[in-house]
Amino acid sequence: MAVKVLAIVLAGGEGKRLMPLTADRAKPGVPFGGIYRMIDFVLSNLANGGYLKMVVLTQYKSHSLDRHISKTWRMSTLLGNYVTPVPAQQRLGPRWFAGSADAIYQSLNLINDESPDYVIVFGADHIYRMDPKQMVNDHIASGAAVTVAGIRQPKSMSDQFGVIDVAEDGKRIKAFREKPREVDGLPDAPDEIYASMGNYVFTTRALCEAVTKDAQDPDSKHDMGGNIIPMLVERGEANVYDFRDNEVLGSNERDRGYWRDVGTLDSFYEAHMDLIATEPIFNLYNHDWPIFTNYGSWPPAKFVHGYDDRQGRAIESMISPGVVVSGSLVERSVISPNVRVNSWAHVEGAVLMEGVSVGRRAVVRNAIIDKNVVIPEGAQIGVDLDRDRKLYTVSDNGVVVIGKGQRVEL
Ligand code: ADQ
Incomplete structure (x- = not known):
């Protein structure tokens, strides 16, 4: 038996x-x-x-x-x-x-x-x-x-x-x-x-x-x-x-x-970085051992406004459905569903959770941003850590973490 x-x-x-x-x-x-x-x-x-x-x-x-x-x-x-x-x-x-x-x-x-x-x-x-x-x-x-x-x-x-x-x-x-x-x-x-x-x-x-x-x-x-x-x-x-x-x-x-x-x-941040390399340490694209989930019915990710001095692209990143990267650059990042990254923004080494919105000309660097946080136009996260420490959580290794419902100051 x-x-x-x-x-x-x-x-x-x-x-x-x-x-x-x-x-x-x-x-x-x-x-x-x-x-x-x-x-x-x-x-x-x-x-x-x-x-x-x-x-x-x-x-x-x-x-x-x-x-x-x-x-x-x-x-x-x-x-x-x-x-x-x-x-x-x-x-x-x-x-x-x-x-x-x-x-x-x-x-x-x-x-x-x-x-x-x-x-x-x-x-x-x-x-x-x-x-x-x-x-x-x-x-x-x-x-x-x-x-x-x-x-x-x-x-x-x-x-x-x-x-x-x-x-x-x-x-x-x-x-x-x-x-x-x-x-x-x-x-x-x-x-x-x-x-x-x-x-x-x-x-x-x-x-x-x-x-x-x-x-x-x-x-x-x-x-x-x-x-x-x-x-x-x-x-x-x-x-x-x-x-x-x-x-x-x-x-x-x-x-x-x-x-x-x-x-x-x-370690939470580093585990994300393990996912995104060309040959990742942890390969989620192994179809013999799928990781199952359910994230709702989002449309495909979309990249627009890639001209002049604007980028409209993502590289060495994982971009989930429902995301729109518009005239902005996303690098070495993991982006959850329904995130918006607006023109001239630069997202680098970041983990953005569902529904985050990054305003025009904002910079988000080495950060974890929780669900639905609004990064206003021109805001800078992860650029001046002394300032970030006063407003948000900053990890031992300098990763800026903004929790759910937190207001981001200009
Ligand atoms: P910890 O993770 O620190 O160490 P613990 O806090 O007891 O130990 O959590 C173990 C697991 O049980 C976690 O998945 C946690 O979510 C869950 N858990 C804790 N309390 C619970 C409760 N009351 N009801 C239901 N779930 C509960 C453990 C071991 C170590 C080992 C590390 C490895 O105790 O020996 O080395 O995990 O990370």
């Missing part, structure tokens, strides 16, 4: 470090790559891997996320497939989820209803391409209680990740520390650590037992990375799955394995 697998996607994260983009939406609901939302990447990976029973656990400001999921991820119920957003259950009384493990504990009834053999628990706030089937097969073959996906990351980022210490056999996790400040580098790469990707495959019984035991512990933070994984590591029942072993079908070598934690404004 076929192995039964349920996928649980943790989509309740606040994403504080992405403010102002997360001011009124959950992090997995943040628009990404012109036409997508962050959550589309995990859901597409699961769908492409053949896992079509997915529960998405939400809590924080989930309205736009819920709307996106129900608009985009509606599946035919004929085959018993579904993508269901599940808000905080409050099964234990009137309280929010304490942490990601509590979110699963409160949703145990969903696991019982489905009675799967294995449960995939994936986070929703990474941009990546991964075939989850290879990880599930690795987990089944090993007989472990949990398998944690691992990837090498710079040692300087240890306080943002669960750090894995692997036994000699290269599989069993000897020790797991959640976001440690002090950590040794890897023997063969002193500047690197082996980081948890926050993606797990559990044998169902082990998951249910672990979150139930954790729920009784008053000292626990009820966190998957902080409590559940360390519990199973201590029992010697946790294995690692090396992301380097994951192969996704693609038209060229560069299409293999891509993963980025977009927890900060700078």
Whole structure:
């Protein structure tokens, strides 16, 4: 009989470090790559891997996320497939989820209803391409209680990740520390650590037992990375799955394995820049592994008024439907649907979200501009960072971020 697998996607994260983009939406609901939302990447990976029973656990400001999921991820119920957003259950009384493990504990009834053999628990706030089937097969073959996906990351980022210490056999996790400040580098790469990707495959019984035991512990933070994984590591029942072993079908070598934690404004910005090069590090044009979404019925993008001293063009950029670039130049940018760029404007190294309007002669450089922001005629963004810092958010690397509903001053 076929192995039964349920996928649980943790989509309740606040994403504080992405403010102002997360001011009124959950992090997995943040628009990404012109036409997508962050959550589309995990859901597409699961769908492409053949896992079509997915529960998405939400809590924080989930309205736009819920709307996106129900608009985009509606599946035919004929085959018993579904993508269901599940808000905080409050099964234990009137309280929010304490942490990601509590979110699963409160949703145990969903696991019982489905009675799967294995449960995939994936986070929703990474941009990546991964075939989850290879990880599930690795987990089944090993007989472990949990398998944690691992990837090498710079040692300087240890306080943002669960750090894995692997036994000699290269599989069993000897020790797991959640976001440690002090950590040794890897023997063969002193500047690197082996980081948890926050993606797990559990044998169902082990998951249910672990979150139930954790729920009784008053000292626990009820966190998957902080409590559940360390519990199973201590029992010697946790294995690692090396992301380097994951192969996704693609038209060229560069299409293999891509993963980025977009927890900060700078990494969010850089992940966009990974998309636009001629040979992009992350190739969305890989038709063997599509990223699914739904962005409405916009007309094709249009480029007009390209004469005299006007440009009317875009280069090294991704331009979504519904966009009009009129007599202006767009370079190294990712432009979402229904954006207008007006005459003599220059947009360079920018991420413009849906409905942004860039006025005549405006300059927008190294910036992320949230939905429907109006850049008035002649405004300059990303030109004088000292001035921008007084008015907007400016990231560590100097990316100017203007949130939804913010007024842009001349
Ligand atoms: P973080 O992402 O910092 O680290 P956490 O804030 O618990 O950990 O978020 C994990 C996932 O769960 C995210 O997708 C988030 O959206 C979601 N989430 C958090 N609380 C939730 C709740 N109450 N209900 C529903 N969803 C919730 C984790 C791991 C690390 C690992 C990094 C990789 O803990 O070990 O290295 O991911 O980025």
